[in-house]
Amino acid sequence: MEKKLLQVGRLVPSSVTLLSVATKEKQDAMTASAMFVSEDPPLLVISVAKNIVSHDLIEKAGEFVLNVASTNQVKLAKQLGFTHGRELDKFKKFRISKGKASKIKSPLIKGSFANIECRVITSLSAANYIVYLAEVVAYKVDSKLTPIAWYQNRYFPLKEAIH
Numbered sequence: 594m595e596k597k598l599l600q601v602g603r604l605v606p607s608s609v610t611l612l613s614v615a616t617k618e619k620q621d622a623m624t625a626s627a628m629f630v631s632e633d634p635p636l637l638v639i640s641v642a643k644n645i646v647s648h649d650l651i652e653k654a655g656e657f658v659l660n661v662a663s664t665n666q667v668k669l670a671k672q673l674g675f676t677h678g679r680e681l682d683k684f685k686k687f688r689i690s691k692g693k694a695s696k697i698k699s700p701l702i703k704g705s706f707a708n709i710e711c712r713v714i715t716s717l718s719a720a721n722y723i724v725y726l727a728e729v730v731a732y733k734v735d736s737k738l739t740p741i742a743w744y745q746n747r748y749f750p751l752k753e754a755i756h
Contacts (some may be wrong), residue, residue, distance in 0.1 A: 606744040609662040609670050610709075612639065613691075614650040614699045622683045622702065623647045624674035626743070627659050627709075635729035637711060640722040646679050648723055655713045656697040657727070660705035663738040667748045670741075696731040706740040708733050 607626040614621055623645065630636040637659065641648045651657050662670050672687050684691065684700075692701035694710050701708040711727035718724075740751045 603745045606742050606749075609741045609743050609748065610639075611660040611662055611666065611670060611673060611702050611705065612641075612647060612657050613660060613702050614647055614654055614657040616650055616653050619646070619650060620682065620684055620700065621645075621647045621650055622673050622689060624662075624670045625659070630726065636714070636726060637709070637729060638724060638726050640719065640724045643718075643721055643723055645677060651713065651723075651725065654699060656699055657711055657713075657725075658694060658697070658699045658701055659709040659711060660702040661707040661709065661740050663704060663706040663735075664741055664750050665738070666702075666704060667741060670748070694731065695733075704738075706735060706738045 610625050610627050612623050612625040625639050625641065627637045627639050630638050639659070641651060669687060669689070673683060676683060676686070683689065690703035692703050692708070694701050694708070697710045697712065709729055710731040712730050714726045714728055716723050716725045741748045742751055
């Protein structure tokens with residue numbers, strides 16, 4: 594593919610979420626972008642590379658948490674985005690504080706602007722990724738924190754609205 598085309602993803606501002614997922618045997622976290630699909634029912638979509646452990650865990654668990662990253666989690670978002678490995682426990686390596694979800698078994702990541710508990714409805718194979726459509730089953734928000742967005746390979750705080 595033409596190298597210039599590979600940069601197009603950086604032109605679309607996107608959410609920064611820290612996806613967390615667990616089974617009885619293993620847990621993982623990764624940086625992901627989520628896209629809003631529907632309000633009623635509340636549906637979101639994410640994509641996960643087929644070759645990483647988060648994919649395997651989502652396939653087994655059928656669920657995940659989208660933790661909307663806050664301004665104090667930029668370093669963690671970068672770490673989770675660049676760190677891969679099947680034998681690595683990212684929760685331990687990066688000292689990620691976990692919370693208990695209310696409707697699913699996967700853990701929440703504390704310090705996030707929002708924790709959105711999701712159950713997978715269906716998935717679609719697309720190149721080297723699986724695109725998951727998921728229904729939100731519970732969420733909580735810490736309105737004292739500020740969420741962040743990603744644009745042109747940089748992070749930006751989402752503080753004030755343009756009216």
